[in-house]
Amino acid sequence: MKQKSVFVCGECGYETPRWLGRCPQCGSWNTIVEEERVSLKAPSAPSKAVPLKDVSAQAGQRTSTGIGELDRVLGGGLTSGMTVLIGGSPGIGKSTLLLQCADHLSKVGPVLYASGEESRHQIRLRADRLGLGGEVLLLCENSVESILAEAESRKVSFLIVDSIQTMFTEDAPSSPGSVTQIRGSAAKFTRYAKESGTPVFLVGHVTKEGALAGPKVLEHIVDTVLYFEGDRQEGLRLLRSEKNRFGSTNELGVFEMTDKGMAPVPDPSGLFLSAARTAPGCAVGCVLEGSRPLLAEVQALLCPSVYGSPRRTAVGMDVPRFNMLLAVLERRAGLRLSDKDAYLSVAGSLLRRPSARWASPATCGPWAR
């Protein structure tokens, strides 16, 4: 059979028969690489359609991960055959959280933790540091076929893959981390999850821009996409849901990185409030993150600008949005802000919700008077 090569964009998965400098789909430059065209094999036995009423509702029951904040973001726990993709910056705590999760899940059923990044020894050291038990099955392997064979032979109830970028499938000839490999590997894990009813966790790397590395189709294949956010210098981590077929995408999980691993923060409101909340330039707004109300503190400082164009700095909020709010205050509220430097800080970077934006101008008011 004649093998044809195809040029694939590493950012979005766009395919083209010839090389291009700029991807016409996502607009990225120099991301198109040559790969061999492959077709993933169809399942050996064709599936048969069944009436909706005959489908068992048992499959919809939730299994708790043992970590309340993770359950909240997942929509109440894991469902049968669910594929969860967790993305986040290096060192943010993805592997730590999943190892803790694996330890909890091992009390429900056998868990296979397949790592293509760390050795058994490294994982053991981490488990010891976190004070976890040793019931989790470890497999340091990159081959998708080997992992799935081991999962099937051990009859595992949960599968964790760290990470999808290091996995390779024999069906695709390119090297691990390429678009074809990521797509093929994710498709195989997803097919295994759906056929066996085993929940599968996939860890994904993120790009410099913060998006999940690899083709966008990766996010389409899986059921749930979670992003782990937070500053490496700070101990606070936020787990957000970008996509969830089994729950709301508005829920927020809050964790604190401690020496014993990721500790869920069930009451984050107190964490986001500082002691100096009655000082000028401080306002507290109440935002609804999913089903949970959170109090978030906004701090602002205005001072006379020594340069022609005033300085605008915002932490935890888009600077363009901050500029727009200042413009509205200047134009509609009569506050003279164009000759003042403005600094804004939002506790916990929570101001993603539009309902919280009103708290920002309230902080600027006292400085401008």
Add this chain to the structure above:
Amino acid sequence: MNARLKECLRLGYTSVLVPEGVRGDLPGLRLVPIRNVLEASSLVAYPAE
């Protein structure tokens, strides 16, 4: 809105600025209706620096 007000009360707030028209009946929490942000900042008494 009621969930947010309850959270404010739980964290020890006794007065909350709310948009005009919002009603709530939580003992111990005073709702101060405001029309706009400027009104909000003029209502709040900041301690002397």
